[in-house]
Amino acid sequence: MSSIRRRVDSQLRRDVRLLGRLLGEVLIEQEGQALFDLEERVRHLSIERRRGPKTGRRAAATQLAALLREMPLEQAEPVLRAFSTYFRLVNLAEQHHRIRRTREHAIGGQGGPQRGSLEAVMQTLRQAGVPAQKVRELLMSMRVTLTLTAHPTQAARRTVLEKTYRLARLLENRDRCHLTPREKTDTQLSMREEITALWQTDELRRERPTVGDEVKNVLWYVEEVLGEQLALMPETLDWAFERVYGEPLGVLATPVRLHSWVGGDMDGNPLVTPEVLADTLRAHRARGLRALMNQVARLGWVLTQSERHAFVSEELKASLAEDAAALPEVMARYGSRTTGEPWRRKLRFIEARLQAALAYVEGRRAGRTEPLPPAAYRSPADLLRDLEILERSLIEAKAKQGGLSKVRRLVSLVQAVGFHLAELEVRTPAEDARSAAASLAGGPAPTEGGARLLAVLQRMREAQAESGEGCCRTLILSMAASAEDVLAAFQCARGAGLWDEARGCATVDVVPLFEQLGALDDGPRILRELFTHPEYRRHLQARGVQEVMVGYSDSGKEVGLLAASAALYRAQSALTQVAHEAGVRLRLFHGRGETVARGGGPAQEAILALPPGSVAGTYKATEQGEALDHKYARPELARRTLELVLGGVLLHSLDAQPRVAREEEASFRATFDELAEIGRRAYRALVWEDPNFVPFFQAATPIEQISALPIGSRPSKRSAGGLESLRAIPWSFAWTQNRAIVPGWYGVGSALEELGSRPGGQELLRRMYRQWPYFHTVIDNVAMVLAKADMAIASRYAALAPESTRPLWERIRAEYTRTRRWVKQVTGETRILEGNQQLRQSIALRNPYVDPMSFLQVELMRRKRAGCENCERPLLLTLSGIAAGMRNTG
Structure with missing residues (x-):
């Protein structure tokens, strides 16, 4: 082990000891010395059971069992809370250690870039003889989609998580700054305060979270961490590319997109009603618009250039004149304040258009029916046009180093998350689609699930009319087992008005989810049948892709790990081949969980192990609720996670990994x-x-x-x-x-x-x-x-x-x-x-x-x-x- 590795690992032990000592102090203060001694007795017996001499391990286990068997309930709860709180602190220390290890690796230069990083991946590509232009072309078209789900075996309350995040920031401050003795004392006191508050906070919810609570929880990660990381990703890719290939990558849109099931997953959840879905969509849009307004306001403190000292393009001048005519009240309020500062003035107009769009969304959520104001942005494309004007004008003003990168980051953010932070997807059981389609065709009244699906499709149509197709355009059929299931959902979408006459296609992608052994093995036949259906084939030609989701969970529960793994590999290989033969672009959607039994495991290795040709620049996977905290709670963790996924897609798509004949x-x-x-x-x-x-x-x-x-x-x-x-x-x-x-x-x-x-x-x-x-x-x-x-x-x-x-x-x-x-x-x-x-x-x-x-x-x-x-x-x-x-x- 290198000296740097030993030093970093010793820092982890130091953090764990410190957090454990502070917790011990809190236990004595809050519960008394007797409880602390009891907890220590339990801990020492447990350690002896694991690490003591062989002759003493069985005795330690017997003593531990007897001690806990006789423990009164009033003592059991604080002892449990002590161990549970300790693990929260250990998890926190390990997360921080992952961040520290990445930084120390970069600073110390331990024999090259960190394994799995984008720089390491670029090195592998170059060593494999992949030319720079081929990498550049793939990055221009590559698309990685992460679909956030609720599925929360993460049992911690948001209140508890917030306290651990504050502790994380204190650990980071301790590592990264040369603190004075007073600052060290204050930092440790602050950590003690957070642990005390953590101890005094109930870690159990009093009642189940609502779907709305889960929506807020999952969007927190986008607002606080992921949005910024997606905006920075083009720069991260450019840095790694230029460092290895010795030439700039060029302007690049971020290849990552965020989707969510939270508020749209009806599979077995009766609480996801049509009204909940509609409110979720508007909540996404309202929070997305607010986040963009904040970004635009911050940009206003960057683009302070004066027309006295910087050239103002004719395009920007014309745009400002149009804005002044369309938004006279904004001109009246801010015109004098932004005189001579055209970029700031343009940002004021952009902010006002976002505010008008937000006021409309909030009005709709409150039940008002006023139309969208003419000045409001109707889609992210409208905002991007204005940002691109800013971008071009800054280049003409020789301000590439004067704020252009900040504008491009905002462009990347809008490209990645639009106005919605995460694109909502809908999931429904295939049997509901069959029932709904039969009712539309003059058959019996739909089942309760079928009626709910029809109502949800109506809400999707209304949302697309309000916000554009990009807000919600994926319909996943769980337990799909036939081409008839997909065609039934397709007909339901058309019947609900989710149809584009000009293109001759539905405005949603119907995605069969093959999750049991029979469906996985039958998937290729189902696709062949779909591809021969004339109307559905025209729909696919217009949409450009057929997405298929493969489920890792139910197959494992049904037939065990090995049989599920083999079926998944067979299915992905065969589905890829069928789509290739039919000339249809296929996007495989991996429904992974966090446990091995549900497809979990290291992300990059999982991608590299997929069948040849099954990635081809496109990768989509679920990110389970319990994974969000240890993958995306801190910016550095999120960046590392994204790099591992993107690196895996690059290596697999460019076939730059060792493969068996x-x-x-x-x-x-x-x-x-x-x-x-x-x-x-x-x-x-x-x-x-x-x-x-x-x-x-x-x-x-x-x-x-x-x-x-x-x-x-x-x-x-x-x-x-x-x-x-x-x-x-x-x-x-x-x-x-x-x-x-x-x-x-x-x-x-x-x-x-x-x-x-x-x-x-x-x-x-x-x-x-x-x-x-x-x-x-x-x-x-x-x-x-x-x-x-x-x-x-x-x-x-x-x-x-x-x-x-x-x-x-x-x-x-x-x-x-x-x-x-x-x-x-x-x-x-x-x-x-x-x-x-x-x-x-x-x-x-x-x-x-x-x-x-x-x-x-x-x-x-x-x-x-x-x-x-x-x-x-x-x-x-x-x-x-x-x-x-x-x-x-x-």
């Missing part, structure tokens, strides 16, 4: 399909065919408490029913809580063992791991889950289940042991995660602090089932605490 890949894919079938049979035999599984799952996981946790507006089930109706998020969340994390690995060991035990099988698996990125990524993700799982603790949960389920639990334990053994055989490592020391250390450091919460959760579940009436709140605290400790929970 086509013939070899075909052989590997056939082997993987065989592994998947073995894994599917093992997984299905456990989850869907063993009659003891559902009783075991209900008893050995806190699924009942997860359903009661007020962390999201959407119910945990799509509809009434059993395991089949349970959503993939609470399914994964439950298994992470009990530390078994079964969906992330079950069936993998059986598959690897059966194939690896054949003559030459083990060497084949090792060669696949070395040479095929997709298989390498799957195995690495399984290894990460195995390292996080703890079967000793999971056994304590299993003991809560009926005795009749004991053989089932023994099967799970045996499969876990088998999977660990065979993953090490495939990777060639003697220990799980041997090659990822940083992650292994992070897990090892966290486990002793997660363990007491798990022990307490088991005890509280036992008490609740025995009739304890006051266990609910402490139980919910264990859920949020373990979630904070395990990080990727759903």
Whole structure:
């Protein structure tokens, strides 16, 4: 390890020690020495259970269990809160450490640019012989779309997150400034105040958030962090490109776009009504216009050039004359103040046009029906025309270094987020589209879901009339299983007036979501059928793209990790081929979650592992609610996340990564399909065919408490029913809580063992791991889950289940042991995660602090089932605490 790496890691330990010490002081002050001593006793026993001599570990576990079993509820809650708060602080320190490591890497120059950064990617492209012009052409057309979703297994309240963000800023201030002794003392006092306030704040919501609350939450990340990073992205790309290729990239629009499902996802959420969707769209527009007004006002303090000292173009003069005629009241109010300052005057007119558009939106939200004022901007294109006038005039005025970059950043922001901050998407079950289409064709009245869809489409039409097509133009069909599903939605859109006669197409893109094994395998046939439908084909020719979403969640829950992974790879390869043969541009939309069972894992590696040709300059994926905090809460984290995604798309699209030969890949894919079938049979035999599984799952996981946790507006089930109706998020969340994390690995060991035990099988698996990125990524993700799982603790949960389920639990334990053994055989490592020391250390450091919460959760579940009436709140605290400790929970 280099001296810089050692120094940076020691800084992380220093931060954790400081935050832990301050928390200890707060505990003593707020709860007393006795509570602090009790918490310390629990902590030391947990550490001894993990790290003590072998002979003492079992004794420590027994003592810990006994201590927590006898602990009164009035003591259990503050102890739980202490560990949960500690994890919030550790997560904060680790986030800050990621930022510090990136900065130290750049400053220290540790053997080149940081791995995965845009500069490193550009170096790889150049070394692969990709010419500068080819990179430039791709960047001009590349489009990366991140769709933000609610799905909040992130159980923290916004109030709590705000306090941790303030602590983050104090840590940054401590690192980046040479503080005087007084300033150091004041900074530490401020940190102590935030931790005290954090302790005194209720970390549990009193009631479930509304859809409106979730809209505000997700837009916070855009307003406070992501908007600025998108505006800066062209400069970031230009800097990396010029540094490697030695020539400027040129003016570039930001390739990233933000979309959102929050307020538009009707799949199993009855709270997303047509009225909620309409209000969400107007909330997006109002907040977007306000954000742009703030940016324009700030620009006014930059573009202060006087006509005495800078040349004013004729185009700018003519534009100002038009503005003065259209907005005489603005001229009367600000004309004298901006005399001789044409750029500032132009910005005043721009601000007034934005204000007029905002007043119209707010009037509509209040129920008023006045028309849009003539002076108001009608679309982002109108604003961009004015900004481009400013841009050209500054170049003519020799002001490239006098504010041009700030104008271009605003242009990039408008191009990326328009007036809406994030483009809203609508998701609905395919069965609702079928019902609605049948009713339009003279059939029976639509179902409740079908009627809701028709009403939502009407709101989409009204919104497009008010704000332009770009506000909401994607209709996703969950559980799509046929071409008829897509055509039904297409007819509904046309029937609702979402139609452009001039182009001969709908003004929405209908996106089938293939998420179960049968639909994934049948997807290529469905596309072929759609492409031969005359009216739909004309629609596609006008729209220019067919988007298809592939779901990583329900397929994994249905058939297990290996079978889902194989089906997804097959589907993406075949869908790409079908679209290519038909001459239709395909955009694949990856419905990833945060857990491995739902497609989670490192972003750049996941992109590079996708089938050849399936990216082609276009990438779209969901960003789950729980991911937003650790990916986008700070500007540096957001920048790193965006660079990793963009870098992956660049490398994949330009085919600049090592690839296995086509013939070899075909052989590997056939082997993987065989592994998947073995894994599917093992997984299905456990989850869907063993009659003891559902009783075991209900008893050995806190699924009942997860359903009661007020962390999201959407119910945990799509509809009434059993395991089949349970959503993939609470399914994964439950298994992470009990530390078994079964969906992330079950069936993998059986598959690897059966194939690896054949003559030459083990060497084949090792060669696949070395040479095929997709298989390498799957195995690495399984290894990460195995390292996080703890079967000793999971056994304590299993003991809560009926005795009749004991053989089932023994099967799970045996499969876990088998999977660990065979993953090490495939990777060639003697220990799980041997090659990822940083992650292994992070897990090892966290486990002793997660363990007491798990022990307490088991005890509280036992008490609740025995009739304890006051266990609910402490139980919910264990859920949020373990979630904070395990990080990727759903």
